[in-house]
Amino acid sequence: MPVIPVNTPSATYNVTIAPNLLPTLHSRLRKLNPGKPFRPFIITSPNIWSLWSKPFLASFKEPPTVLFHPAGERHKRMASVESLAQQLSTAGADRDALLLAFGGGVIGDITGFLAAIYMRGIRYVQIPTTLLAQVDSSIGGKTGVNLATGKNLIGSFHHPQAVFADTDLLRTLPPAELRAGLQESIKAGVIYDAKLFRYMEQNAEAILSTKRNADPTPLAKVVAASVRVKAEVVSQDEKESGLRMILNFGHTIGHAIEAATNYKQLLHGEAVAWGSIAALSVAVARNTISEKDANRIANLILRYGPLPTFKATAEKLVSLTSRDKKNRSGIRSFILPTAIGKVEIVRNVTEPELLAATNAMLTLMRQR
């Protein structure tokens, strides 16, 4: 069973990836804080709970208190955090409380943030239920909520005590969510792990299979390899002052697409997929990557589609990139692949370059 360490200046913890993990949760959680009081509180959504509460609770003698948060990005807001905090306080949660985030990235981000600020910081554990959450959002300590003026503008760095990724949970995921999450795995391959990239090229059908009796191993392998990339990158640069920025490959234009479509038309991974194609186009124009590698990357991204189309002009998208939270005093960092598994961070991508690349991406989209 893959157990992948995350090792940062402010926290050290493991990501455990395996099928059938939920039924052994209780003893795994108990081992995290030996000799300390055990006061777990589950934060989840009604739909996830109705699907998976049974195996989740199987190992608990006393079921923990469950607090519900409605599914959906639009509830990732301060008001939800306040309401959950109030419920915690009414339920008697003190500094020894342990929050269990059981859901996708939305539940994970909100629970992590709640843990960061409840009584100035309590412990929490991530039990991610979507592919995106298992390979990306549950790892690395970024937590937060949205403002009306932008996504993830409020938040904290606060690492979980552990991440338990039960790959069985992915069986009930809507297929589009699975495919969108796999775009982050492709990203992991592109920026850091040529072997993962190749595995995803060669085993696409098995990885994407949602047949009831499909072999779960290929997907679990991709999850583990993607987790390893994220864990290694975060361990080397916790606070995103350098290397961690490479995780933003495809995200500059990706975020602009999400903003332009009001976060409603595309899943995050789908927007990042289009954003990656645009970034690739900058790299090709600059000759930092060979046509051959660029084509392999674009083909793999499209292979894990279909990617939904959307309506927006290149001008609109590029103007939205200047509002990116990552910008500092107006300067924007950009991640360009140089080969499969390798990228560089550049700060001199110009607006005309971005416009041309975004137009090329939009043209490709219209041709399909």
Add this chain to the structure above:
Amino acid sequence: MPVIPVNTPSATYNVTIAPNLLPTLHSRLRKLNPGKPFRPFIITSPNIWSLWSKPFLASFKEPPTVLFHPAGERHKRMASVESLAQQLSTAGADRDALLLAFGGGVIGDITGFLAAIYMRGIRYVQIPTTLLAQVDSSIGGKTGVNLATGKNLIGSFHHPQAVFADTDLLRTLPPAELRAGLQESIKAGVIYDAKLFRYMEQNAEAILSTKRNADPTPLAKVVAASVRVKAEVVSQDEKESGLRMILNFGHTIGHAIEAATNYKQLLHGEAVAWGSIAALSVAVARNTISEKDANRIANLILRYGPLPTFKATAEKLVSLTSRDKKNRSGIRSFILPTAIGKVEIVRNVTEPELLAATNAMLTLMRQR
């Protein structure tokens, strides 16, 4: 001019205490981040701004953006933080923004928390305008807001880059606010600094004088000495795992009194004053302090009154102490003075002891 360092594992900064500091603010702020972009945003209340904006702005060529937050404890809530964050974002604040908290403890706590969570953490500076904020709340990195279910239940540790305490600001403070703030200085003397205690005994009249032409030196001396106590304690125990708890002298019952009176009848310092008298009574009953020292402490507290009376039973107050945020799994720490300038932390104060001490305090209150 006293410049007192705070030195913790997560931050190092100075508290500068002097009259007439505001007119030199700009160059002091510029020096904090040499060579970096300077993007200040002021967070303040309308009443403070109308009194003090002129000297505040005197050294600025371009006035910074000012965001207003209404005065009053009841606005120290998540909704205010969200609204301020939204205003910051609309005004274009990015990770290089520098927040300037210009107000009492409410403004300081909310601005510090906003800085802690805006884009996962930006810089801020404290420019405290009340006595309580100058000697206590601006120092030490505790930031946060209230929930409907309790005070300061949401928050972060996030230190300012500097604290500038202009003692001239205290001239416009309502006299009751000044006296209530001085109760925290008495606390500083009781727990840590016998010399400060003696100075406050011997110079009460000069310290309390609000005459226009009064000598500002005695009060400024008390501010500096109190800051030194807080700075030294916090430097030795940033996260309140040990020594820092001594700052809670008088606060267990004090918080209960505030809760019992809905945070409306008494100022924080006044509630702490009554709480200190009750704590003293526990110490006397246990013989951990001499009657003589206990009387000196009680007399000094009352000398800096008048303390308003309130209605609550000892039973009610003691039951409210069990909800204290500092409790962990039901165990409550209690600070008892052993002499002037010395305290001990105990964990075995029983409910009957607390009841007796609270009744003694209530009796004293009724006799006056």
